[in-house]
Amino acid sequence: MSNHCSGVRPENPYLPHPARIIRTLPQIPDHQLFQIRFEKEQMAESFTYRPGQFVMLSVIGTGEAPFSISSSPTRPGNIELCVRRIGHVTDALFRLRPNALVGVRGPYGNGFPIEKLEGNNLLLVAGGLGMAPLRSLLWYALDNRSKFNNVTLMYGAKNPDDMLFKYELLNLIDRADVKCLLTVDTDESGIWKAHVGVVTTLFGHAEIDPSNTYAAICGPEIMFKFVLNELLKRNFPKDRILMSLERNMQCGVGKCGHCMVGYKYTCLDGPIFTYWDAINLPEMI
Ligand SMILES: Cc1cc2nc3c(=O)[nH]c(=O)nc-3n(C[C@H](O)[C@H](O)[C@H](O)COP(=O)(O)OP(=O)(O)OC[C@H]3O[C@@H](n4cnc5c(N)ncnc54)[C@H](O)[C@@H]3O)c2cc1C
Ligand code: FES
Known part of the structure; x- marks a missing residue:
């Protein structure tokens, strides 16, 4: 699926949209569900995606990382990300409280067909x-x-x-x-x-x-x-x-090459692959 048919995209693909953490719901140790809403009401209401797509979430002053969207587009308004605390960005994210400002760009990837x-x-x-x-x-x-x-x-x-x-x-x-x-x-x-x-x-x-x-x-x-x-x-x-299939990603938009497996960009051609794709790209799994 083309990235251009879902969501409201900024002119500059690297420019995140301001969004706020609405709620943090602890799940299990070091895993939280973050409910996030775009600052601009029009963006919050019109933002759509397919299951299996991801966003790049930035913690201001720290950096950004990709996260799968855990909510369903059938329930628009807020998006939900289930995050495991594992390092730099996720540590900083876990220190944020409801109402904190973050940046979100996307949705990226192909999602499920x-x-x-x-x-x-x-x-x-x-x-x-x-x-x-x-x-x-x-x-x-x-x-x-x-x-x-x-x-x-x-x-x-x-x-x-x-x-x-x-x-x-x-x-x-x-x-x-x-x-x-x-x-x-x-x-x-x-x-x-x-x-x-x-x-x-x-x-x-x-x-x-x-x-x-x-x-x-x-x-x-x-x-x-x-x-x-x-x-x-x-x-x-x-x-x-x-x-x-998740791979290291940086830009999320097919520019940096960090996510390449064989001739595939996992940020554009993935993260959803068929088993058929995977056996034709042995380094994939
Ligand atoms: C398409 C996609 C979707 C993703 N969806 C989710 C999601 O829904 N929830 C979620 O919690 N994470 C998800 N991730 C993984 C998440 O992006 C990383 O955990 C995050 O980038 C870590 O950032 P950090 O700065 O906190 O850690 P860093 O400081 O960058 O890394 C800390 C340590 O963790 C290791 N590490 C980093 N990423 C991973 C990983 N994926 N698996 C194992 N070790 C890793 C690093 O090698 C390093 O040793 C997804 C990744 C991709 C590519
Ligand atoms: S993450 Fe940069 S090309 Fe895929």
């Missing part, structure tokens, strides 16, 4: 922070429920205290229009009511027809390997497996 996905079953497989971009797709599908067939989420975390969006997702378990399968590697709490085991064990709890399903995967590298094995065992077509 929504038009292709419509009319199909959706299988979302996430591990850890991989839920951040997939949450956008999940809510997009649930808010446009009639456009999709079966929607299945498989999400794994290390333990119950490490699960992002835990209460939001636990609330989905009882819904009839989505199969929400949650698992943890280990549970010492004794009160965890969902599954225990690595995310691939959830494949035993869902019926998946590869001929009319698109799978979207995001998570740690090791998870990709095992989830891909499960999908390929079921003869999933390679172009029906979509993966969100």
